[in-house]
Amino acid sequence: AQTVTQSQPEMSVQEAETVTLSCTYDTSESDYYLFWYKQPPSRQMILVIRQEAYKQQNATENRFSVNFQKAAKSFSLKISDSQLGDAAMYFCAYRSALDQGAQKLVFGQGTRLTINP
Amino acid sequence: KAGVTQTPRYLIKTRGQQVTLSCSPISGHRSVSWYQQTPGQGLQFLFEYFSETQRNKGNFPGRFSGRQFSNSRSEMNVSTLELGDSALYLCASSWSPPRILRQYFGPGTRLTVT
Numbered sequence: 001a002q003t004v005t006q007s008q009p010e011m012s013v014q015e016a017e018t019v020t021l022s023c024t025y026d027t028s029e030s031d032y033y034l035f036w037y038k039q040p041p042s043r044q045m046i047l048v049i050r051q052e053a054y055k056q057q058n059a060t061e062n063r064f065s066v067n068f069q070k071a072a073k074s075f076s077l078k079i080s081d082s083q084l085g086d087a088a089m090y091f092c093a094y095r096s097a098l099d100q101g102a103q104k105l106v107f108g109q110g111t112r113l114t115i116n117p
Numbered sequence: 118k119a120g121v122t123q124t125p126r127y128l129i130k131t132r133g134q135q136v137t138l139s140c141s142p143i144s145g146h147r148s149v150s151w152y153q154q155t156p157g158q159g160l161q162f163l164f165e166y167f168s169e170t171q172r173n174k175g176n177f178p179g180r181f182s183g184r185q186f187s188n189s190r191s192e193m194n195v196s197t198l199e200l201g202d203s204a205l206y207l208c209a210s211s212w213s214p215p216r217i218l219r220q221y222f223g224p225g226t227r228l229t230v231t
Contacts, residue, residue: 102173
């Protein structure tokens with residue numbers, strides 16, 4: 001079974017600074033997808049960024065980028081120019097590509113990110 | 118397009134009762150997944166339905182069941198409620214051809230079992 005580990009229960013950063021959230025995962029599969037989801041206090045989970053394991057290039061979405069190290073099974077999220085609206089719980093998630101359509105996500109325990117003004 | 122909706126948003130039940138939660142996916146989405154979120158266990162996958170068939174199932178007891186209707190709306194049922202079933206139940210929908218990656222989550226149903 002796949003597992004996802006987020007070793008930082010809480011992180012804080014000054015507004016406009018850069019912060020990196022860590023995620024490691026364990027799998028014996030070679031084809032899979034990785035995600036970062038954000039859950040603000042309102043509770044609606046939002047996709048931040050995604051990475052397909054067969055792509056070597058790290059994904060970026062505006063101020064959000066990932067450092068995907070497949071051999072190390074590491075998938076960190078970097079948030080640049082942090083904004084107050086970035087404050088939330090961040091979840092790293094894994095999805096197997098073996099069953100092409102199935103949508104089962106395996107989540108890490110989450111990292112609570114606080115932005116200090 | 119309307120987002121994923123879940124009803125009710127809050128629910129209080131007594132141990133031993135049963136409960137039914139509803140999820141309406143985004144129009145056109147055929148896959149609905151359910152997750153349980155608790156402080157202790159985090160987010161855990163319950164099951165996924167696609168075209169009225171259960172396609173995937175997590176490690177939950179048989180007290181947890183679900184179904185999907187022809188309009189893709191889904192319900193999950195928990196029978197003989199236990200205190201440990203208190204959680205936020207999230208559903209997520211997606212249009213599910215291969216390699217379509219994005220799931221859209223609803224706001225959740227907060228279930229409290231007393």
